[in-house]
Amino acid sequence: MINKKVIKDIESLQKHIKSAHPSFYFSSQTSTVIPYDKIESTLDTDNDYYLCDLSQMPKSMKILENGNLKVEGAVSWKEAREFLIPKGKTIKTAPTEELALITAGAATSCTGERCFHFGNLRSQIHNITYVNHKGETQVLSKDKPFPYQSDRLKVYQQEFKLYENYKNAPYPRFETETDLLIGTEGQLGVITEIEIEICDDEAVTHLFILLPKWEENPQAHMEIIKKVQAFKNDIILCELIDSNAFSFLSEEDRPNKGLDAIFLEIKSSSFDKVYEEFIFNLSCVNQEEIFELNASKFHNLRASIPRAVFEENSRMGVTKMGTDVQVKIEDFEALLAIYQSFSKLGVRYNLFGHFGDAHLHFNFMPKNEDISKCQDAFQNMYKEVAKLKGSPFAEHGIGIIKQKFIKEFWSKNQIDLFQELKQNYDPKNQFFPQGFMNLR
Template sequence: MAFVTKTFYSQDDLQSHLKAHHPSFYFSSKTSTVIPYDKIESLLSWERSEDFYLCDLSKLPPHLELKANGNLVLSGAVSWEEAKVFLRAKGRTLKTSPTEQLALITAGIATSCTGERCFAFGNLRSQVVRLRYLDHQGEERELRREDAFESSSPALKAYQEDFKFYEKFKNAPYPRFDRAIDLMIGTEGQLGLVTEVEIETALHEAVTYVFLLLPQWEDEITPHLEIFNAVQAHRSSIISCELLDSNCMGYLKPDERLGSGQDVIFLEILSADFEMIYGDVLGHLKTVSPENVFEIAESKFHRIRAGVPRAIFEENSKMGVVKIGTDVQVSGDRFPELMKFYREASKIGVRYCLFGHFGDAHLHYNYMPKKEESARCLEELQRLYDEVLGWRGSPFAEHGIGLLKQKYIKKFHGPHQRALFQDLKQEHDPLNQFFPQGFMSTKP
């Protein structure tokens, strides 16, 4: 058996490959943090004698089209960045804005990608109107949001009942499977390949970015929680609410750093509503003085916000350690407990930083260990996931399961989830040709 890498330049080639039923892993921009691409061959264990294919979809011809109703139709290799530029020229904007803008939108469907603008616009799942995908026979099929999810699996009803608890989370511990489109959303390329997507967009309106300087969360969490509570009722005016803690600043060039040893919360606010937000929210904070509120240019915000996770990613690669970071979202009432957990976790003597989608109670806590410290950090992660299970939070609300999180997700999947995964794999991937090592195929 050998690993064979294949790049696809046309949909016809891809369809021919699918018709041959080769076991394969398909990838797009390779920005997933749960698939370690630099050592993927050692992790994609494959015991059968036939070759295993690593299939590059990032060269499929891109196509973008704006419909009269404002929906964006795209196919092939289109990144979030390209779609944003395309829409801006037409007075529209994306409702989803993942921090890594070089990722492809078709892959974002597969990972049920979310991002900063989720705060105002909800998750990508709710914005997908229609999509097309290639099935295990290489046939292109269409799924529409208005149609209900269909499966002959006896486990479907119980699965859907279980999911109801997680409806408000960005992503639950398992995919939704309620609307027809859900077959391709968050299933990480295990049931077919997304080729075309129609998503809602929003009118492009002027926005103002501000940041607030706060004490370090490890010492004093009251101001952070005051802001968290204050922004919740303003999700139509505040588009995003992000945090970079003081430890993150060290990953930025000196002239990009904000504050001095302080945490930073960013707000993206509709300019038309800025006065109202300033008057009703920012001007009324008891624990943050208006002197600690500053405006920042949009381009600088994006550079800083994306610069931190990218730098962490690079540092981990250099150190030869797999990223040890969290992707936990909890309900608002559990947020103080989550922060308390992170505070305890910060005391084990390993370098760390905290950043992410603060307004959604969804943060990425990252250890930056030396090789010999990794095992201790992994123990802390396991402790966290046990807590999240008890809190009924979502352990991986954004970056998916991939290969790296399978060990941890197992406890979150009960008999209904495992039975439906098995039945869907049988229905849609009978020859196990789509990412056979994915979470839908793993044993308890």
């Protein structure tokens, strides 16, 4: 049976954890890998199971003396940005879904468009406060080593090296103490506070570049992705929205003339350099197809399309069928070739995402009768991604929906280490027991 509980303060959280009921703790419910529309049937067990809503935990924010931001409770990325901007500061991580909570962002090891310049959230987290299986509040620090040391962990860390340059790997990075709760998706405790780095709110300029459709001719895409890598210090984000994704906007809101578009946020102090050394030298792009956009239009365009795609799938009753694959820059053409083969399956689709990081979301928008065809295509794709040593789930995590695709990427060692961690940090198996750490 499923029970629902809204947790409104730390004391109630501690009390509930001490009761040891198996529970799923959620925040803003924007995860694309948890099927929230059918969560009760997905998680239902014979036990007395609880769905625990953390979105009403009391919230507060404070800039500390060391310049970091301390976030307590149910603070979203949007609220943090709005708190910081009047102080001349801003956040370094910006997931496209700004209503997600920052504490949940640590649990999912979230990233986002600004990762191109600033790296992932994990690298910006200094401390995490969480409630453990005994109901005790504990603080984890980035400056201390991973708290559980064993020979198995050494092998795990060795195997992780394959993925160390990706935003996220097919299994969490266990190096520092904070990593116990980063990317483990709430399976080892509940995060209540977090201390993250912030930065100055620098002046920026927004450009978008129109280019031919990637399905027909990816030459311009390839030229840009290779050349933009040299400008990571100057360009904050480099995103793609393809011509199909624009169709989710009303016609008068589409600036793309039926083409694909790359969006760039450039530090204004670096604009001349970026223009002269990068943009002006692009041989596959028509210089007349490069435009400046104001900041609000730029951000609205960027955020509204992924949201519309997600909402349309929910409306159609289809669980999101999107990819979250990141590959090495030198393998990007191979990834596009896989997506080109998907585009020929006769199923509606679109492509967008974090282009500069070689990390795109290809979304099928299937009718019910097309779903198994799309599943087969994904199954084959993950085999190819494994051969390329790419990262299959670079930012949205594994949740429940991606568990069926994991086997190409794990050895017995990951499974055994997860079991040891669960036994140590969740001996009663009360934290999200259906999560990936319990897979056999």
